Amino acid sequence: MRLTRAGEYAVRCMVYLAHKGQGVLISKQEICERADIPSHFLAKIAQELAKAQLIIIRQGPKGGYYLLPQPEDVSLLQVVEVMIGEIFLNDCIDRPQSCTLSKSCSVHRVWDKARNQLRETLGAVSLAELAEKESCIPVFPASISSSSQE
Amino acid sequence: MRLTRAGEYAVRCMVYLAHKGQGVLISKQEICERADIPSHFLAKIAQELAKAQLIIIRQGPKGGYYLLPQPEDVSLLQVVEVMIGEIFLNDCIDRPQSCTLSKSCSVHRVWDKARNQLRETLGAVSLAELAEKESCIPVFPASISSSSQE
DNA sequence: GGTAAATAAGATAATTAATGTCTTATTTAT
DNA sequence: ATAAATAAGACATTAATTATCTTATTTACC
Numbered sequence: 082m083r084l085t086r087a088g089e090y091a092v093r094c095m096v097y098l099a100h101k102g103q104g105v106l107i108s109k110q111e112i113c114e115r116a117d118i119p120s121h122f123l124a125k126i127a128q129e130l131a132k133a134q135l136i137i138i139r140q141g142p143k144g145g146y147y148l149l150p151q152p153e154d155v156s157l158l159q160v161v162e163v164m165i166g167e168i169f170l171n172d173c174i175d176r177p178q179s180c181t182l183s184k185s186c187s188v189h190r191v192w193d194k195a196r197n198q199l200r201e202t203l204g205a206v207s208l209a210e211l212a213e214k215e216s217c218i219p220v221f222p223a224s225i226s227s228s229s230q231e
Numbered sequence: 232m233r234l235t236r237a238g239e240y241a242v243r244c245m246v247y248l249a250h251k252g253q254g255v256l257i258s259k260q261e262i263c264e265r266a267d268i269p270s271h272f273l274a275k276i277a278q279e280l281a282k283a284q285l286i287i288i289r290q291g292p293k294g295g296y297y298l299l300p301q302p303e304d305v306s307l308l309q310v311v312e313v314m315i316g317e318i319f320l321n322d323c324i325d326r327p328q329s330c331t332l333s334k335s336c337s338v339h340r341v342w343d344k345a346r347n348q349l350r351e352t353l354g355a356v357s358l359a360e361l362a363e364k365e366s367c368i369p370v371f372p373a374s375i376s377s378s379s380q381e
Numbered sequence: 382g383g384t385a386a387a388t389a390a391g392a393t394a395a396t397t398a399a400t401g402t403c404t405t406a407t408t409t410a411t
Numbered sequence: 412a413t414a415a416a417t418a419a420g421a422c423a424t425t426a427a428t429t430a431t432c433t434t435a436t437t438t439a440c441c
Contacts, residue, residue, distance in 0.1 A: 082232055082233065082234065082315060082318055082319075082320065083232065083319055083320060083321065083322065083325075084232065084320060084321045084322070084342075085427090085428065085429085086428075086429065086430095087428075087429075089321070089322065089323075092338060096338065108387080108388095109387080109388065110387085119429085119430065119431085120431095121430065121431055121432080122429070122430060122431085124388070124389070124390085125389095125390090125391095125430095127388085127389090128389070128390075138388070138389080139387090139388080139437090139438085140386095140387060140388045140389070140436070140437040140438065141386070141387055141388075141436090141437050141438030141439060142385075142386040142387055142437095142438065142439045142440075143386085143387080143438085143439065144386080144387045144388055144437080144438075144439090145387085145388085146388095157338070157341060165232060168232050169232075169233055170232065170233060170234060171233065171234045171239070172233065172234070172239065173239075173367070175233075180367040185365050186365065186366045186367045187360065187361045187362075187364035187365065187366045188242060188246065188307070188361055188366050188367065188368075189366075189367065191307060191352065191353065191356050191361075192234075194352055195349055195352045195353060198348050198349065198352060199345050199348065199349055202341065202344055202345040202348060203341065203345060206341050210337065211337045211338055211341075214337035215335050215336065215337065216336045216337045216338050216339075217323070217330040217336045217338065217339065218338075235398090235399065235400085236399075236400065236401095237399075237400080258416080258417095259416080259417065260416085269400085269401060269402085270402095271401070271402055271403080272400070272401060272402090274417070274418070274419085275401095275418095275419090275420095277417085277418090278418070278419075288417070288418080289408090289409085289416090289417080290407070290408040290409065290415095290416060290417045290418070291407090291408045291409030291410060291415070291416055291417075292408095292409065292410050292411075292414070292415040292416055293409085293410065293415085293416080294408080294409075294410095294415080294416045294417055295416085295417085296417095
């Protein structure tokens, strides 16, 4: 019951972009190096983020990614669920038919509550808040090392 | 980010035993059939529950399992964590060294809060509560079908 | 337009975790 | 002593995750 690497990488990428500001194009390479994400892995992650309309991908030289919505308008929950799918915690919440009683099942109700709380907590915080405070993702506008990964 | 089958089975098994009452010996076969758990899989799960002092295993003819503590004294969280390990949600919570700033990282703080909430919710409900109310685990003292799984 | 830089897209491989099964050993009621 | 019941651990299968590789496409710049 843990966030996947892909989910973790997506969060890092999004926080990094949010820190740079909405619409600011950043090269994939810079993101990889700064947020410590394997280059090809980020490519796949970015595709999903783009499909979900969270970023825009620009190809070609001077290409890269930029944040599509305002950082205030994207929650941590959104980013996480784009990557790992909707959070359910327990199978019987996802597929009510897997459990005959669902609605009146005491165990079911606990998982339902836990799930709602979790989604609420992750949904209450925006990329803007995450980016404006100090975080593990190094964002200072320093020079990028020239050791490419690609 | 979902409870494993093993975790789900463990909960079913424990709720079933709790419904029967502390100290009441129930055959493994009965539990398997009623809670719909593959027999050999339950064997492994039971070993972990026993190691964690949640049940006692009796071998031999007329053997089976019974609840060691009072149902009031076992939380859903305990059962779940015996099976899947301590819940962390995010790697950086489990291993603070995986993230340089940990304490002051804004992302870290959200996961920490979410984790605490989740563990609190699961920790607040006991097997006694789960067993006394209606649940998906069929517990009525009916006859067991004679079609053995073993 | 041509070229090179940058990312896309999808296939594939490697790794790890989860699930389930099988075999042999041990315990215990009768 | 025997048979019933579970233990313990090895093994197999499946699925998910993570990562990489190859080929294709886009686009800035000459």
